[in-house]
Amino acid sequence: MHGTSRSAINRTSTWLAASSAALVLGMGLTGCGAVDDWDKATADAWAVTYQVTVSGENADALSDVSYLDSPSRGEDSAEVTEDSVATTSDAGKKDGSSWTAESVITAEKDAAIAATPAEGSTATCRILLDGVKEIAAQTGKPGERVECAVTTPAFGEK
Template sequence: MSSTKTGHRVFKSAAIGGAALAFAIGATGCSAVQDFQKSTSDAWSVTYEVSVTGGDTKTVNDVKYLEAEKRGEDSVEKTSVSETTTPDKKAKGAAAWSVESIVTAEKKAAVSATPGKGATATCKILLDGVKEIASNTGAPGERVDCSVDTPAFAKK
């Protein structure tokens, strides 16, 4: 075999290998950029609250809420068959359940629960534990749902 044919094959193999390496590095680079963008995304501290009055206020049942595992990620649904409420010291016959969560800005925040027999449930979604962005009150004994897209952060 001539040395020019061997050289051509070596060059062709090197070119193919180099292209594959460049593609792999590019794909890894894109992934790293996406991971960085997610880790620096705006995210809200969201408080989900379900308060109950009248009837059986000891628990709320079939509780569902959305939470992002990490900043920048889409929320996933968390579920619980039953959650114990904390009695309200100021209002007799009232109790509440709450949980802190993270939700990426401009993504959906949602909570739902069913009160005990004869109780009325009210759900609320709070940003940073203070600003109410959604609330709803259900009929006695009926499921209550709150859902809202979280706002964008103010531009600096």
């Protein structure tokens, strides 16, 4: 060996081995995160419609409204709350109105809606997949809170 000591070569070899191991470990950890991000981005998700219909004398608003929505595809559902929402009159119904919200819910995750009608009014909640297939429905008593909750099905189980 021309002017290079054996201990210097060993130190260099050790440093290269440690650096390589750290690089491989870092790439592996980044890879796991990338795989997790990919899985979430490509997760099956449903277009969910939450609907609350109100009948009675005071059918123009709902209070204490809450529903679940996924912040992004593949994420668990998170609660969204509204103190009060206005309803829209239903064509053909003299004393009925409704409120809807569109959401995205990852397949096999929870979907839920709850709302309180005005005193003397009755509310019915529904949860629909793709705006069509009803997967939950409930009618409350006059003036009382109504709640619908369900776990969305896996794709193919529609």
